[in-house]
Amino acid sequence: MAEDAILGFLEKNEKIADSGKFASNIGIDHNEIVNVIKSLHGFRLVDAEDIKREKWVLTDEGKSYTVAGSPEVQLFLAVPPEGISREELQKKVDPSVYKIGCSQAIKNKWLEMGKAQVSRKVQQVEDQVKDLLLRIQDGEAVDQGDIDALKKRKLIALQTWKSYSLTKGPNYAPKRKKVATDLTREHLQRGDWKDLEFKEYNFSAKGQPAEGGHLHPLLKVRKQLQMIFLQMGFEEMPTNNFVESSFWNFDALFQPQQHPARDSHDTFFLQVPSTTKKLPEDYVERVKRVHESGGYGSRGYGYDWKREEANKNLLRTHTTAVSSRMLYLLAQKPFAPKKYFSIDRVFRNEAVDRTHLAEFHQIEGLVCDRGLTLGDLIGVLHDFFSRLGMSKLRFKPAYNPYTEPSMEIFSYHEGFKKWVEIGNSGMFRPEMLLPMGLPEDVRVIAWGLSLERPTMILYGIDNIRDLFGHKVDLSLIKRNPICRLGVD
Template sequence: MNIDILIETLHPLERKAIPHLKNSKTLKELQKNSGLSEIEAMRALQWLENKKILKTTKKAEEIYTLDKNGENYSQKKLPELQFLATIKEKEYGLNEIKEISGLSNEEANISIGQLKKLSAIIIKEGMKISITPSGRKILSLETPEQRLIEKLIKSQKKLTEEEKKSFKNLQKRKQIVKEDIIIKREIKLTSLGKQITNKKISSDLIDTLTPSILKNKSWEGKKFRRYDIKINVPKIYPGKRHFVNQAKQHAKQIWLDMGFEEMSGTIINSSFWNFDALFTAQDHPVREMQDTFFIKGTSKLPNKTLVNKVKKQHEKSWKYSWQESEAKRPVLRTHTTVLSAQTISNLKEKDLPKKYFVLGRNYRNEALDWSHLFEFNQTDGIVIDPNANFRHLLGYLKQFFNKMGYEKVRFRPAYFPYTEPSIEIDVYVPEKNTWVELGGAGIFRPEMVKPIFGKEIPVLAWGPGFDRILMNYYKIKDIRDLYKNDLKQLKEIKEWVQ
């Protein structure tokens, strides 16, 4: 970059720093010379370094200095010396010594230990402590430790071998000395930097364009500071719809595009609608407690005629005595197919053909783990058309899954109590090189349709799960992550784009 243009990109802080770079070898010096605060100076250096105007190097330096107690002892002398001074003239008991000298218990005890080692005291009968000749010598000459403490009043970078030994001794004692590591930032101008420091740095650039600059037209004839437009900026996030709802909206649009009408209804339903109306015998294992969530209380049944027709069909086909009480047990719907049954029961023949869909939450009594949720999404669809056939069923499904982003769709035989023929839908997931099972479909059995619609008519029906599609798209491995409501995930997850 041209050096003049480079100069135009300089931030006001950098401008302030540059004239002082020549005679500032360290961050500290720069602060002092330029009057910038530490943070300002640091930022200026960082940016200048990014522009290759200078290089900074960090140097760690050890420095020996006094700690809290050491500062105290630099004036009052180490406790052992205070101790000795107390008994210089006269022997005393320990308590008297403490009283006279003002030493704490801890200090007095340390002193005794230290002084005994140096044979500076002897303890006589009656626990009187008296000074020895070598004690007197120590008192007059002072200890090397004391000398070091006095030296450390001004922090030292280097110590002699002897001093280092004393330092180690003192380090063992409580908060007398300490070794600090100081990081020094050294500044070195690059050749570019040297050129720039020789240039005149004009301070007449416009930094932020303000309304007053516009108003008085003071920008005329001036230059604007150039920005580094490649620099990273702090992240911001948009408000967002939940990704599961985004995907549901997309799927909904596909059904709408194909001419389907949306169904809606409640989550709590009678067993009648959830099972009986769907030709599921009352002793069918799916109706047991371990599969379905039951709600306390009883549900209302629809009109008697309808109930009776369903009852008769069950008793005729499954050969058992159908119980109204069992049909009245409320459940959390185990499939949105409930809505399909209800929709059919409200239809008249003259309304046909009709196509319906729903995308909704369902429930199964299942412990949470990486592949199971007790709340799950399903998309149900029905086509009630006197001329509908099995190939149409495959056609609608293939179209839907193609539009959901799956190029290859496969159908296999399956079993559901209320469809015949029944199919299982698989889609091919190229990233995993495998077929993934998405759920069931079929043509509703005449035994199911006749009681609730009044006559036999082909009803194409499907209810594949939706969560697995979401997991494939968002590359989520643990199904619980669909609903963990982690705000970082919600903010950063990709949009549903198809």
């Protein structure tokens, strides 16, 4: 009905000046007219131009004041010429009227609010607020200053009225011809398909977005690193033990028991079970001896090594604890060269900020063979990082309790235009390897780095909490590419 009314009117007239007035004249709801206009405009049967009108209307609070008067006037009238106590005045008027009326009446200098008595300062007042509200309700013009004052008190609100002016479009017809959306069997049988007008296909329309799983950037980089290790002939270590004993996490790595890393401020210790019950006793004795008095050319640390410290359970602070277990198992068999790697979570009791979390992923690689040197380590590192697209490397001497010599690894970041630390490396000390039972000429070269830092660099993320944890934006995971090209 609305469509016929619009097209029929335009057949005899050049223009519908205002769809709102047109709807009122023909007795059809304007919202229904608007829906039809949008459809006709989409098919270019009519051309539509927006008409926007704005006017101030009263809020519910404003409407109530047009009947009862403004709160300040109500409060003023409640005060008799001889004055009234505060308690009596509060009983005479509504609490909201008292609260609003007090502030406005004092501002207008109508009332004197004493500690005990409220009295009039003027004998008569005019309710300008009520008068302004009635004028706005009747559609009269009001000064901008008064509008601002009423708006500030939330007594009026701006109402936007939208309608359309209509003219004939390029495809105008007095009656819209229904177009077919499908060619059916019946059309072919009847032969009327020749006279049908078919709806055009929108080849630019996007299909329904496919909802499926998305790989997290950390998982993508992890898989990439895993493939690099496998291509280099490394074997993955089992890292399914988040809980470790202090012995494998610290003592077996020749890390002294008074080392700051063993403090509860740096390490998460378990309450239940608080200690381990299974340790290889003969190996424990050799580790104790090398800590206390040294051996294998070392003087040791010269302190009283305590078994109860070694028995404490903790959340592993590095995956090197897994490396110490694997090397000990390797030493129990006839020696054969090995290349191991691991990528898994570790835990540190650190303050959380944009670059640190209490848990993160550590990548570790090690090569165990006879006669290895620092040159072998540097060569393996160049090979490993070049496969990640990092060809510019530098090494800086460093100290680790369980490696000597030790090196920090730096790579030149083309985006930052500076050298960035990307990992740590070194050769495991004899004090760590020989108590395990490995041959004296066996050397182990190793390196480690976090998974989060290279992932943040590769994906342009500057806050680790946007990458890992409960604050991650899921749209980031959906938007990032399935794979990154340009890196071997």
